[in-house]
Amino acid sequence: MQxxxxxxxxxxxxxxxxxxxxxPGIAERFRPGHFVGVAVxxxxxxxxxxxxxxxxxxxxxxxxxxEFVFSVRGPGTAWLAxxxxxxxxxxxxxxxxxxxxxxxxxxxxxxxxxxxSATLFTVxxxxxxxxxxxxxxxxGVSADRVFGALRARRMGETTTLTTxxxxxxxxxxxxxxxxxxxxxxxxxxxxxxxPMPMLRGVTAVAVEFDIPVQVAVEEGMACGIGVCMTCVLPxxxxxxxxxxxxxxxxxxxxxxxxxxxxxxxxxxxxALGAPGGGTRNAG
Numbered sequence: 457m458q459x460x461x462x463x464x465x466x467x468x469x470x471x472x473x474x475x476x477x478x479x480p481g482i483a484e485r486f487r488p489g490h491f492v493g494v495a496v497x498x499x500x501x502x503x504x505x506x507x508x509x510x511x512x513x514x515x516x517x518x519x520x521x522x523e524f525v526f527s528v529r530g531p532g533t534a535w536l537a538x539x540x541x542x543x544x545x546x547x548x549x550x551x552x553x554x555x556x557x558x559x560x561x562x563x564x565x566x567x568x569x570x571x572x573s574a575t576l577f578t579v580x581x582x583x584x585x586x587x588x589x590x591x592x593x594x595x596g597v598s599a600d601r602v603f604g605a606l607r608a609r610r611m612g613e614t615t616t617l618t619t620x621x622x623x624x625x626x627x628x629x630x631x632x633x634x635x636x637x638x639x640x641x642x643x644x645x646x647x648x649x650x651p652m653p654m655l656r657g658v659t660a661v662a663v664e665f666d667i668p669v670q671v672a673v674e675e676g677m678a679c680g681i682g683v684c685m686t687c688v689l690p691x692x693x694x695x696x697x698x699x700x701x702x703x704x705x706x707x708x709x710x711x712x713x714x715x716x717x718x719x720x721x722x723x724x725x726x727a728l729g730a731p732g733g734g735t736r737n738a739g
Contacts, residue, residue: 457481463543464521470600472571473537474512475545476523482549483520486511488557488578489672489709490550492524493680496532505684506548507532508677508704510575510649522549525574525603551680552708555579555647555670561587562644565637566612567630567658569595569650572674573603579647580611589613591641593634595654599624614641631657638665648712650674652720659712669712675703690716690724698727 461477468474482492493506509524528534539545558564564583566576573594580590592608595618602624608615616633617625626633631654638646638661648658649672662669675687682705691701692714700723701707716724723730 457485458546458548461522461545461547463539463541463545464518466540469525469603472525472527472601472603473533474523474525475536475539476513476521477545477547478518478520479522479547479549480519482547483514483516483522486514486522486550486578487554488582489552489554489575491552491575491680491708492522492547492549493551493677494524494536495546496535498535503532503535505678506680507536508551508680510572510672510708511550512574512577514578522547525571527571548680552704553706555582555672555709557582557586558588558645559586561589563589563591563641564645564647565591565593565634565641565643567593567634567646567648567650567654568603569630569654570597570601571603572650572654572672573608575649575672576647577604577607577611583647584611589641591637591643592616593618593630593637595619595625595630597621629657630654631661634658634661635664638662638667643667645669646712648672652717655712655715656717659715659717663713670709671712671715672708673703673710673715675708677704680704690719690722690727692716698724700727700729 461479465476491510497503513523568576592612592615596602646662646669655671678684678686682702687703688700
């Protein structure tokens, strides 16, 4: 649904910005892994496309609020960073397919990098509500780009932090420590969100341990509702056929092993509809 929401609070979280917006309809329908599309630039602007953000937190205050986290990367997010309390924003949501949750209590490792970690905390709440054990692995380039370290320590049974410059936790990347964490906690499943190269590495580790992995992809989304086709990814279906699917509608959550990370940004020759294989697989 589309709502005009009032900005309730704005805050800086190290290298990131967090906005809490009153959006009752969106908050009521939200499930972990959903995202919102936010119009930027105001009514008179050349920035026509929305910006997509995973939801970090949902609360019942004022009929329902949603908080999203972002870094300034261009004129759209720079405009958002200048918003203040009582300003209004045009939001569409909740969008996409949420994370699937296990039926029975299991041990889950939640892996996030940069502000992609933000969406993992609603997932953790839902998992713990089902009796699951939750362990975190969070990382970033530097200490100010590791999002949610304190909250993860409060929520998780264990929390492992990594930074590429060694300024917080262990020096390296989340994929460097993930095998040890999975082995130590005897993990049954992995949930991940972050840059595509990180998701590729996390998926490879989970496959090596033969445990399921759910990934929320960070693909650029112009419309967020499946119209513009800017966020397509090659994903293997249940029938073994690769299709170019819209991450905003069929995703953003996918089974990691189904995403052809090596072919992201291309149309594989054997994808349905591609010159090399589409018509051959159409039946």
